[in-house]
Amino acid sequence: MHFSDFDRRLMDRLASLNPAQQSAVTTLSGPVLVLAGAGTGKTRVITYRMVELIKQGIAPDRILSVTFTNKAAREMLNRTKALLGSRLKKKPLISTFHSFCVRVLRQDIDSLGYPKAFTIYDRGEQESVARTALRDIRVGDKGLRPGDLLSRISQWKMHGILPDFTADYIENDLDFISALAYRKYQQKLRASGAVDFDDLLLLTGQLFEQFPDVLARHQSRFDHVQIDEYQDTNGTQFHLIEALVRKHQNLCVVGDDDQSIYGWRGADVTHILNFGVSFPGAKIVRLEDNYRCTDKIIDVANRLVSFNKGRHEKVLIPHKISDDEVRIEDFDDEVTEAESIVREINYLHRTQEIPASNFAILFRTNEQPRLFETELRKAKLPYQLVGSQSFFDRKEIRDLLAYLKVFVHPTDEVSLLRIINTPARGIGNSTVEKLLARAVSQGTSLWNIIPDAVRAGDLNAKAVASLESFHALLKRYSYRLSHSPRQLAECMRDLIGEIHYESEIQKQYKSADQQLARSDILDQFLDSMSEYAQRAEQPSPSDYLDDIALNGRDDESDKEDQLAEDAIKLMTLHSAKGLEFPRVYLVGLEEGLLPHQRSVDADDETAIAEERRLAYVGVTRAEDHLTISRANSRMKWGRRRPSIPSRFLFEMREDFCPELEFEIEF
DNA sequence: AAGGAGGGTTTTTTT
DNA sequence: AACCCTCCTT
Numbered sequence: 296m297h298f299s300d301f302d303r304r305l306m307d308r309l310a311s312l313n314p315a316q317q318s319a320v321t322t323l324s325g326p327v328l329v330l331a332g333a334g335t336g337k338t339r340v341i342t343y344r345m346v347e348l349i350k351q352g353i354a355p356d357r358i359l360s361v362t363f364t365n366k367a368a369r370e371m372l373n374r375t376k377a378l379l380g381s382r383l384k385k386k387p388l389i390s391t392f393h394s395f396c397v398r399v400l401r402q403d404i405d406s407l408g409y410p411k412a413f414t415i416y417d418r419g420e421q422e423s424v425a426r427t428a429l430r431d432i433r434v435g436d437k438g439l440r441p442g443d444l445l446s447r448i449s450q451w452k453m454h455g456i457l458p459d460f461t462a463d464y465i466e467n468d469l470d471f472i473s474a475l476a477y478r479k480y481q482q483k484l485r486a487s488g489a490v491d492f493d494d495l496l497l498l499t500g501q502l503f504e505q506f507p508d509v510l511a512r513h514q515s516r517f518d519h520v521q522i523d524e525y526q527d528t529n530g531t532q533f534h535l536i537e538a539l540v541r542k543h544q545n546l547c548v549v550g551d552d553d554q555s556i557y558g559w560r561g562a563d564v565t566h567i568l569n570f571g572v573s574f575p576g577a578k579i580v581r582l583e584d585n586y587r588c589t590d591k592i593i594d595v596a597n598r599l600v601s602f603n604k605g606r607h608e609k610v611l612i613p614h615k616i617s618d619d620e621v622r623i624e625d626f627d628d629e630v631t632e633a634e635s636i637v638r639e640i641n642y643l644h645r646t647q648e649i650p651a652s653n654f655a656i657l658f659r660t661n662e663q664p665r666l667f668e669t670e671l672r673k674a675k676l677p678y679q680l681v682g683s684q685s686f687f688d689r690k691e692i693r694d695l696l697a698y699l700k701v702f703v704h705p706t707d708e709v710s711l712l713r714i715i716n717t718p719a720r721g722i723g724n725s726t727v728e729k730l731l732a733r734a735v736s737q738g739t740s741l742w743n744i745i746p747d748a749v750r751a752g753d754l755n756a757k758a759v760a761s762l763e764s765f766h767a768l769l770k771r772y773s774y775r776l777s778h779s780p781r782q783l784a785e786c787m788r789d790l791i792g793e794i795h796y797e798s799e800i801q802k803q804y805k806s807a808d809q810q811l812a813r814s815d816i817l818d819q820f821l822d823s824m825s826e827y828a829q830r831a832e833q834p835s836p837s838d839y840l841d842d843i844a845l846n847g848r849d850d851e852s853d854k855e856d857q858l859a860e861d862a863i864k865l866m867t868l869h870s871a872k873g874l875e876f877p878r879v880y881l882v883g884l885e886e887g888l889l890p891h892q893r894s895v896d897a898d899d900e901t902a903i904a905e906e907r908r909l910a911y912v913g914v915t916r917a918e919d920h921l922t923i924s925r926a927n928s929r930m931k932w933g934r935r936r937p938s939i940p941s942r943f944l945f946e947m948r949e950d951f952c953p954e955l956e957f958e959i960e961f
Numbered sequence: 962a963a964g965g966a967g968g969g970t971t972t973t974t975t976t
Numbered sequence: 977a978a979c980c981c982t983c984c985t986t
Contacts, residue, residue, distance in 0.1 A: 364976075393976050418975090492976060559974065660973055716962095723962045757962090845976080869974045891973050909974080932971070933977045966984080971977105 312343075319547075319580040320344045323351065326540075326574035328525075328567070329549040332611045333596070333915035334587030334875065337549045338367065341521050342374045344547060345387060348519055349379060355387040359517040359539070363524040365391055365846050367873060371523075388517075392532050393492065394845050396499040400490070403502055403509050410488045412837055414704050415844040419693065421445055421491050423709045428479035447473035448480060452493035453529040453561030455500060486740065487708045496531040503538045514542055524873070525550030525570075529561035537573065544574060552607050553600050556869060556909050558901070568607070583609055585915075587875050589617035592921050595947045596914045602946050603904045615919075622922045623944060625953060628935070629666055629883075629926045636880050636924065637670035640863060643878075644676065651677050654863040655876035657913045659889040663882065664865045671863060681866040687843060691800070691816050696843070698790060702773040703836045705742040712741070718799035721761040726754055768793070780835045784825035791817060868909045871916050879917035884910070884925045885938040910943045923947075 312320065316336070319329045320343045331337045341360065349355050362368040368389045376383055388395075397415070405411050416424065425441035425448075447469060451461060458481050461474040484491065490498065503510040520540050522528070525548035528536070540546040548570065555564045571577045585593055590613040597610055626632040636656065643649045656667055664680055671678040687696070694717055697710035705711070716722045734744040745766050748754065754762070776786055791797065800813045827842065828834045864876065868889075883889060890906035914921060929938050944951050 391976065495976090556974075557976095560976080662972070719963070721962070725962085867974065888973095893973060905974095930977080962986100964984105964986085966982105968980105968982085970980080 313582075313584060315580050315582055316340055318578070319582075320347050322547075322578050322580075323348060323519075324543075324545050326544050326570070326577035327547040328570040328577050328579045329547065329582065330567075330579060330607060330609070331549060331551055331582035332585060332609050333551060333554060333912070334585040334611070335582040336586060337551070337582070338362075338371065338523055338873065339374075340582070341523055341547065341549050342371055342378070345371075345375060345521065346378050349375075349383065349387070353518055355383060355385045357516070357518045358387050358521070359395070359519070360387060360389040360521045361392055361395065361523065361536075362389060363391065363527060363873070365394065367523065368394075391845070392535070393495050396495040396535075397841055397845065399499050399502065399509075399513065400495065403506070404490075404498065406506055406509070407498055407502060409485060409490065409498070410704075412704055413488050413490045414700055414707050414710075414837075414840065415495070416484070416489045416491045416709065417844060419688075420489070420709045423712070424483045424487070424489075425476065425480055428476050428483055443469060444473045444476045444480075448477045449493050450561060451477065452497045453531055455497065455531045455534060457497075457501075483708070486706070488704055488706045489709070493531075496529075496535065500531050500534050500538075503535065510538055514539060518543065519545045519547070522546070522548040523550075524554075526552050526555040526564055526567045527557045527560075527562040528566045529563055531561075533563075533566050533573075544576075546574060551609075553603070553609065553908055554872065554912055556872065556905060556912060558905050581609070583612050584614060585611040586614050587918055588613060588915060589615045589619065589919055591617055591619060591621050592914060592917050595621050595921070596911055598949075599907065599914065599943060599947050600911045603907055604900075611915075617919065619920055621914075621947075623884075623948065623951065624922060624924045625940070626924065626926050627928065629663075629929045632882060632924055632926045633666035633670045636882065636922070637667065637674055637676070640880075641674045641676060649878070650861060651863050652861050653877040654880070655871070655874070655878070655916065656863065656865050656880045656882060657868055657871050657916065658865075658882050659868060659891060659909070660883075661867060663888075667865055667882075671865075677862040679862040679864055681864050681870055689816055691796075691813055692820050694796075695787060695791070695817075695820060696840070698772075699776075699787065699836055700840060701742075701769055702776050703840065705769065705773070706740045708741050715765065718794055718796060720765060721757045722765065723758070726758045726762075729754065776836050781828050783828050783834065783836060783839060784821045787824060788821055868913045872912055875916055875918055877918045878920040879913070879922070881910075881913045881917075881921065881923045882925075883929075884923055884941040884944055885929070886941055887938070888929075889941055889943065907943060907946075910941075914947075 319327060319340050323344075329337065329340055331340070345358055345360060348358055360368075360371060362371060368391060371389050372387070375387060375389075390398075400409075400413070401411060404413060422441050422445065425445050429441055429444065451464065451473075456464065458474075458478045461470075461477055465471050465474055484494070503513070517539065520536065522536060527550075536546065548567070550567045552564050552567050555562060555567075558564075566573070571579065588596070588611075593611050593613040600606075624635075626635060640654050644651055644654075656664070658664060668678065668680065687693070694714065697713040697717075700707045700710040701714060712727070715727060730741060730744055730748050733748060734741050737744065737747075745762055748762070772786060772790060776783070779786075796817070797814065800817075801810055804810045804813060824839065827839050831838060864874075887895065889910055890903050894902035894906045914923075923944070925940055925944070926938055928935055930936075940951075940953050944953075
C-alpha cells in the first residue's frame with residue numbers, strides 16, 4: 296500500500312472511531328485493557344493512542360510500545376510518522392520484547408557475569424550446545440533427542456524458572472534429564488559468552504529483580520507503556536512489564552484471547568483474562584466491530600470459534616455485506632490442490648487484472664508451500680514466501696556467519712567447532728576431540744587451548760600446521776574487523792577468497808546450476824553486509840550479528856518491499872497473524888494437518904482449542920473472498936495416505952457433508 | 962582424514 | 977522424499 300492511500304484510510308478511520316475506541320484512545324493514564332476481536336483495528340487503536348499522547352505533550356521517547364514482530368514495529372513507526380509528520384521531533388521507542396531486552400542487556404549484563412559482548416545463539420546453535428550437554432549425561436536408551444530437551448528447557452525459561460529451581464517441576468524422565476541438561480546447557484552457554492533467545496527475556500528479568508538501581512533507571516525512562524498482542528505474553532514478559540510500570544501504572548494492552556496461538560511457546564492467556572486483577576482499577580474496552588471481513592466470512596469465523604470453551608465471549612459484528620459465499624473445495628491430492636488454486640489465481644490475475652498482492656495462501660506446516668511454489672513458478676506468477684528464514688538458514692551463510700562470530704567473540708565454541716574444519720583443512724575429528732578433552736581438563740575454552748596444543752606435540756604434523764595457520768587467520772581477521780568495522784563486506788569477501796570457499800562449493804555441488812545458485816547466495820550475503828555498513832550509524836560486526844539474530848532477513852525486505860507489494864503471499868497461519876488480504880486461500884484443512892496430528896495425539900482439549908484458534912486466525916485474514924481447501928490424499932514420508940476432512944469444516948458449516956472418495960478399512 | 966554408502970528418522974507453529 | 981548420522985573404505 297502506498298503512503299497516500301494509507302494516510303487517507305487512516306484519517307477516515309480516525310474520524311469514524313466509535314465510542315469504545317475513543318475511550319481506548321483518550322484514556323491516557325492508568326491501566327487499560329483493550330479487548331478486541333479480529334479485524335477491529337487493534338493495532339491502529341494503539342497507534343492513535345500514541346499519537347494522542349504525543350499531541351498532549353508527552354515526549355515520544357518516553358513512550359515504550361512493544362509489538363509482537365519487528366515488522367509490526369516498523370509499520371507502527373511509519374504510521375506514527377505519517378500521522379504526525381514534522382510534529383514528531385523525537386523517535387518513539389517501538390520494538391519487540393527481544394530487541395528491547397538486547398538493548399538493556401548490552402548495558403548491564405556484566406552484572407550477571409556475562410560478557411557485554413555476548414553473542415545470541417539461534418535454534419541451530421542451541422541444538423549444538425544441547426547436543427554436547429547431552430553427551431556428558433548418560434541418557435541411556437530413553438531415545439531422547441536434543442530438540443525434546445530444548446523445548447522443555449525453553450518452557451522453563453519462559454516461566455522464569457532458573458536451572459537451580461527445576462527440582463519442583465520434575466514429573467517424569469524427560470523432566471529429570473532436561474533438568475540435568477538445563478544446568479549443563481546453561482554452563483556451556485555462559486562459557487561460550489552466549490545467550491539464547493529465551494535468555495534475552497529471562498536475564499533481563501533477573502537483572503531487574505536483582506539490581507533495583509538498574510530497574511529504577513529503566514522505570515524512569517518511560518511515562519507510558521503499550522503492549523500489542525497481549526494474549527501472547529508469557530510469564531517472563533509479564534514480569535518485565537509489571538516491573539516497568541510498577542510506579543505509574545500507565546499501561547495500555549491490546550489483545551484478543553481468541554487469537555492466542557502461541558501457547559506452545561509459553562504464551563499464557565490468563566494474563567489477558569486476569570488483567571483487571573493484576574492491575575487493579577483497569578479500564579476495559581471491548582471492540583467488536585469488524586471492518587475487515589464480509590458478513591459471510593464473519594459468520595464462518597463466529598461459528599468456528601464458538602466451539603471453544605473458557606473464552607471471553609465475543610461476537611464479531613460485520614460491517615461489510617457480500618453475496619460471495621465462503622467456498623469449501625476438495626481435491627484428489629495435494630498436487631491437484633496446488634495446481635487448481637494456482638490456475639484460479641492465474642486466471643483472476645491475468646484476465647481479471649486483480650493485483651497479485653491481493654492473494655494469500657495460508658497453511659499450517661512448512662512442508663505445504665513447496666508445491667504451491669512450484670506451480671507459481673511454472674505459471675510465472677510473482678510470489679513471496681513470508682516468514683521462513685530460509686536465507687540465513689543456508690549452509691553457506693551459516694558457515695560465514697560462524698566465522699564472523701568467532702572473529703567477534705573467540706570463546707563462541709559452537710561457531711568455532713563449525714568452522715575449524717570448514718572448508719576441510721586437515722583438522723579432523725580425532726584432533727578436535729583431543730583439543731576438546733584438553734580444554735575440559737584445563738578448564739578453559741577451545742580457543743585458548745589451541746596455541747598450547749600446538750606446542751604440546753601429541754598431534755600429527757599436518758594437523759599442527761593447519762591449526763597454526765587457522766589460528767593466525769582468525770587473529771588477523773578479528774584484528775582487521777575491530778579496526779575497520781565499515782569494511783565488513785570487503786573483509787568477508789577477502790576471507791572467502793583466502794579460505795577458497797568457492798572451490799569448496801564447486802566440490803560439493805555437481806551441477807553448474809547449483810554452483811551458480813550457491814555463489815549467488817554468497818553475493819547476496821556480501822551485499823547485505825555492505826548495505827548494513829552504509830545504513831548503520833555506527834556499524835560494528837557485533838551489531839550486525841544482533842541485527843540478523845533479531846530481524847532475520849530484514850535487510851532484504853527494504854529492497855523487496857516494492858516487489859513484495861505486488862506478489863502473492865505464501866505463509867503459515869502463525870506468520871499471517873495481524874495481516875489481511877482481499878483473497879485468502881486456506882489450504883490443507885484435514886485431520887492431522889489442521890488440527891495438527893500432534894495436537895490430536897495429545898488428546899487434550901486445550902491443544903485442539905489452540906488449533907481451532909489457528910483456523911480462526913486464518914479465516915479472519917480474508918477481507919472479501921475466502922476459499923478453504925482440502926485434499927483427499929496426501930504424501931507423507933514417501934507414502935500416499937488418505938486424508939479425512941478437518942473437524943473444523945463441520946463446525947464452520949452446518950451443512951458440510953463431503954462425499955468421501957476413499958474406502959474405510961475396518 | 963575424507964568421502965561415500967547405507968540405514969534410520971522425520972515436522973507443528975517462531976521472537 | 978529428504979535429511980542426518982554412522983560406519984566403512986580408501
